[in-house]
Amino acid sequence: MNTPTAGDWRIFRGDGVRRQVEMPEAPPWRRFSTPERARGPLPYLISAEHADVVNAALHLRRPLLVTGPAGTGKSSLARAVAHELSLGSLLRWPVNSRSNVQDSLYQYDAIGRLRETTLSRDRGEAEPSIGSFIRLGPLGTALVPGSSPRALLVDEMDKGDVDLPNDLLTLFEEGVFDIPELTRLPEEQATVEVLTADGDGTAVVERGRVHCTEFPVVIITSNGERDFPAAFLRRCVRLDLPVPDEAQLRAIVAAHLGEGALRESDDLLQAFLRRRAPSELATDQLLNAVFLRGSGVDLDAEGLLDAVLHQLSGTV
Secondary structure, rough: OOOOOEEEEEEEEEEOOOOOOOOOOOOHHOOOOOOHHHHOOEEEEOOHHHHHHHHHHHHHHHEEEEOOOOOOHHHHHHHHHHHOOOOOOOEEEOOOOOOOOHHHHHOOHHHHHHHHHHHHHHHHHOOOOOOHEEEEEEEHHHOOOOOOEEEEEEHEEEEEEEEHHHHHHHHHHOEEOOOOOHHHHOOHEEEEEEOOOOOOOOOEEOOOOOOOOOEEEEEEEEOOOOOOHHHHOOOOOOEEEOOHHHHHHHHHHHHHHHHHHHHHHHHHHHHHHHOOOOOOHHHHHHHHHHHHOOOOOOOOOHHHHHHHHHOOOOOO
8 A cells, every 4th residue: 555645644634525535554553454463462562660560460469550641551561561471351340320339340131031931941951051142241251160260351440430459359368259140040050151251261160150260361441430348449550551651652653663663753853742741641642743754644734733732632
């Protein structure tokens, strides 16, 4: 695919004329045609000091609570750990105001089971297993026993209900939970195969209890929008990621887009640093600007740089 030149980078012109265009190549971090596991994660740069904190959490088998401003790489750290330690696909639990521990453990489709059971009886067929209507959530899947731990990202914990951290305390201490719909089954149905959060994956549950043999690698992110209770913090290892300095930003740009892109974008880097001082900016905004420059986009066009390097807080 040919890279647009400075004169033809505007594939949308706003003139209402239909035309056939060749879409420009997407940035590396916005390409979805290749599964993440196949292409591998994007480069992740971390200081030795911060890597030591990650290692402390791994040795202690404690959740790692990662804080820091937006765009400092909190979520990307979880992907990097899962990849580097060969822990399988990263399990993700994006927390919002409606999130609860129950849904993160498992969900039971009682209505679907009733419908399918009725249809099977009408056709004279065997009733489907209850396991076909139970799907473990990301946390529940992470607690499935195995020879090696799974990696779980609990993203933006501070957006959840105020009681959510306390609701997780027992799980983080004991690594076990029950599925009441299965514990009530007769002895001959003590072993049930249920669905997991891994797409088409399954797990075997004995007597309705899921009990990890290896505590999962749990990485919890927070944007610092509220405080957590002391009992929760006591059970976590804390890592605060600062905003990258100029040297780190240069290394990040070079790792993602190459040394050539870095040499051609020093003015963008300086503009980013000037704008970041009085307002909140994220590192990926700088990467966006450098990628556009390398694609032939005229960032000097009126308002374009302001649109790319816009502040992340305040009124929009």
